[in-house]
Amino acid sequence: MTRTVLVTGVSRYLGGQMASRLAADPDVDAVIGVDVVAPPEPIEGIEFVRADIRNPIIAKVMGEASVDTVVHMGVIATQKQAGGRSTMKEINVIGTMQLLAACQRTPSVRSLVVKSTASVYGCGPKDPARFTEDMEPWHAPSSGWAKDSVEVEAYVRGFGRRRPDVTVTTLRFANVVGPRVQTSLTAYFRLPVVPTVLGYDPRLTFVHEEDLLGAVHHAVGRPRQGTFNVSGDGVLTLSQALRRARKAWVAVPSPLFGPVGRTLSPAGLADFSSEAVRYLTYGRGLDTSAMRAVLGYEPQFTSAEAFDGLRHAGRPAGVVDA
Amino acid sequence: MPDTRPEDASNALSPSKAARLVGNTGPQPVRPAAVPARPDPRRLAAVSDDVGVLVDAGLESAEDESLLEFVRRRLTGDYAVDDFGFDxxxxxxxxxxxxxxxxxxxxxxxxxxxxxxxxxxxxxxxxxxxxxxxxxxxxxxxxxxxxxxxxxxxxxxxxxxxxxxxxxxxxxxxxxxxxxxxxxxxxxxxxxxxxxxxxxxxxxxxxxxxxxxxxxxxxxxxxxxxxxxxxxxxxxxxxxxxxxxYPMVGNAKTVARILGLPYFPITPLFPWLGPLGMVxxxxxxxxxxxxxxxxxxxxxxxxxxxxxxxxxxxxxxxxxxxxxxxxxxxxxxxxx
Missing domain, CATH: 3.40.1130.10 (Glycerol-3-phosphate (1)-acyltransferase)
Known part of the structure; x- marks a missing residue:
């Protein structure tokens, strides 16, 4: 069977890496990369289509190439990168709706893999120690990327109901770290002095960028219906992570945490929105038994190993991604 | 700050503690025989903060080393926390x-x-x-x-x-x-x-x-x-x-409501004696x-x-x- 994979969001780091990884896979015949802007440097072995997934062009592209697998990595995590919150929301939510509408119209589509985030669980004091995929969030996210992701997942579920013949795999990733990837959290850990919330020590879980790509790749090759948490094993507390990274930190009372953080991060790369503050106050743990038992993916890095990869990395000049 | 003067044998190094002392000393030379299964010697430990910096006085060298090792591990984040955050x-x-x-x-x-x-x-x-x-x-x-x-x-x-x-x-x-x-x-x-x-x-x-x-x-x-x-x-x-x-003889419900607590205790000593009433x-x-x-x-x-x-x-x-x-x-x- 010829396999044609369409990847969205290829102009950002993880999407681009994913596209070239799939292009190198002998089981995949063709990779079509889609994004609003061209990638910073051309990705070898893929056909790039500059298309805004917010408009219906995407359906035409998919139909002509008879795409059978769609990898949706086009949900943007940082406002800064999208150029404002309203653009970000439009790309994330309207873009996903258009993409799903195109998938629905394309009979050749057999599987859909969506990169989502564990931040859909929200975070707060009433959370269980580890979230399983079927748990309802106690403190549902109310803003930003996390809320977009909740909506994206809802549309993906709706698509799954309308096209029961398509295998839909939703992957909820822990915070991605690694030597090259740049997110608002890696920017946070690269601040000269890292602010923490006084009196709280959140539990953090991480997934290494290789494992993120590996899990998506695994799901493309072996699609499994369902939603899966993907994270390295174990947790690090924030204070422990900072000690491992040999970082100086300052504990700030929670009302002042946001303002102090924004002062320390003048470029605004680190995120101090209410959702991020909640995460850095309470943290979150993930149950990954379904990832192993059903999806069949085994991560190479534990949370601690993934995080230590960040310490050894320099400061890459690449764009912020997530 | 509390002084700990563990005196009886129940405070002997637990098996897990001993294993950690022996097995987890990293690059430093391991001192077997001397460390495990020996009651903790008397020590004066002052707990300064959650980093757990212990100021010790007059200790045998083995104990000294494990303490240094402990402080080193705490300061470099080289310890394990379980999924619940248990350290x-x-x-x-x-x-x-x-x-x-x-x-x-x-x-x-x-x-x-x-x-x-x-x-x-x-x-x-x-x-x-x-x-x-x-x-x-x-x-x-x-x-x-x-x-x-x-x-x-x-x-x-x-x-x-x-x-x-x-x-x-x-x-x-x-x-x-x-x-x-x-x-x-x-x-x-x-x-x-x-x-x-x-x-x-x-x-x-x-x-x-x-x-x-x-x-x-x-x-x-x-x-x-x-x-x-x-x-x-x-x-x-x-x-x-x-x-x-703390014999609770009364409950200041209004204060509790203001502070968002389920109750606010009044005892014969608290809040009348202030911090002393909290003993x-x-x-x-x-x-x-x-x-x-x-x-x-x-x-x-x-x-x-x-x-x-x-x-x-x-x-x-x-x-x-x-x-x-x-x-x-x-x-x-x-x-x-």
Whole structure:
């Protein structure tokens, strides 16, 4: 069977890496990369289509190439990168709706893999120690990327109901770290002095960028219906992570945490929105038994190993991604 | 700052501690023979903060090295924390060490029935709750860790007020406790841990002194359902002594409402004497771990049968109330 994979969001780091990884896979015949802007440097072995997934062009592209697998990595995590919150929301939510509408119209589509985030669980004091995929969030996210992701997942579920013949795999990733990837959290850990919330020590879980790509790749090759948490094993507390990274930190009372953080991060790369503050106050743990038992993916890095990869990395000049 | 002067053999290095000392010393030369299975020498430990910087005076070199090693590990983040945020090393060496003087010298806790707590399997310790703040729970944790032959860590299930309070929530997680909810209770029991619950909750700790040693209502019996689902035995536990540490003669409800607390205690000394009124009275404590109630003989789905759950809850409550009376008779006087 010829396999044609369409990847969205290829102009950002993880999407681009994913596209070239799939292009190198002998089981995949063709990779079509889609994004609003061209990638910073051309990705070898893929056909790039500059298309805004917010408009219906995407359906035409998919139909002509008879795409059978769609990898949706086009949900943007940082406002800064999208150029404002309203653009970000439009790309994330309207873009996903258009993409799903195109998938629905394309009979050749057999599987859909969506990169989502564990931040859909929200975070707060009433959370269980580890979230399983079927748990309802106690403190549902109310803003930003996390809320977009909740909506994206809802549309993906709706698509799954309308096209029961398509295998839909939703992957909820822990915070991605690694030597090259740049997110608002890696920017946070690269601040000269890292602010923490006084009196709280959140539990953090991480997934290494290789494992993120590996899990998506695994799901493309072996699609499994369902939603899966993907994270390295174990947790690090924030204070422990900072000690491992040999970082100086300052504990700030929670009302002042946001303002102090924004002062320390003048470029605004680190995120101090209410959702991020909640995460850095309470943290979150993930149950990954379904990832192993059903999806069949085994991560190479534990949370601690993934995080230590960040310490050894320099400061890459690449764009912020997530 | 508390001085720790562990004096008896029960404070000997636990097997796990010894293993860690031997196995986890990193690049430094390991000193076998001298370290394991030797009672802790007397030491003066001043706990300065959660980093656990210990200032030691006059120690043998082996102990000195392990202490340096400990400080090094703490400062470089080279220690393991479980999924609940439990930090066993910090708990053993700092948090419990801070409670020991209270346990040994102030309350002079006497423990019986430790054989009813399994050494290598899950169990659910259910106890009465009293004394305004949950000192009784902390003393039970010290008792199980220091006096039980397997040095078991008690993993308690706490109210969400604990985890939303700064410092308290952080310390509770590091000491191994987690939110009282079904998924966490079952996860801990499933992993073979000893889990502690205080089903009276705030009704127990915040009850007036006149109600002392009268068990309050036992919540909704959620703990019984968790035990039934995992087949862990329930160990009904009675704690005598905590009622007298802060005799609560009144409850300033308005103040409590303003502060967002479930109650605001008024005792003969608090708030009149300020911080001095917060010193607990040195009552004499007895803790008894009772005969375990097995939960594995029930048919499938018993956890969802309210009748089974209510009956078991009642049985546990009765048993605790009876051992409370027995212990009270045994105790010569409240401060004896």
């Amino acid at each position: 066993p090393e910090l708990t053993d060496r700092v948090l419990l060490a801070a409670l020991r003087p209270l346990y040994r010298s102030w309350f002079r806790v006497e423990v019986t029935g430790l054989e009813n707590v399994p050494s290598d399997a899950a169990a659910l310790v259910v106890a009465n709750h009293s004394g305004v703040i949950a000192i009784d729970a902390m003393m039970t944790q010290v008792a199980l860790h220091d006096e039980h032959p397997a040095h078991r860590h008690l993993r308690m299930l706490g109210a969400n007020l604990v985890f939303s309070t700064p410092f308290l929530g952080e310390a509770a997680r590091k000491a191994g406790h987690t939110l009282a909810c079904h998924p966490d209770a079952e996860r801990l029991l499933g992993a073979g841990e000893v889990v502690g619950v205080w089903p009276e909750g705030f009704k127990g700790v915040g009850k007036p002194f006149s109600q002392r040693y009268k068990l309050q209502r036992f919540g909704r019996g959620g703990f019984v359902a968790a035990a039934l689902r995992t087949g862990a035995p329930i160990v009904p536990t009675a704690i005598v002594g905590a009622e007298e540490i 607990p009275l040195p009552s004499k404590w007895l803790i008894h771990f009772g005969e375990p109630i097995p939960t594995d003989g029930f048919p499938e789905g018993a956890a969802d049968d309210p009748m089974v759950v209510f009956n078991l809850t009642d049985q546990v409550r009765e048993q605790i109330q009876h051992s409370l009376y027995r212990l009270l008779v045994k105790r010569p006087s409240a401060f004896g």
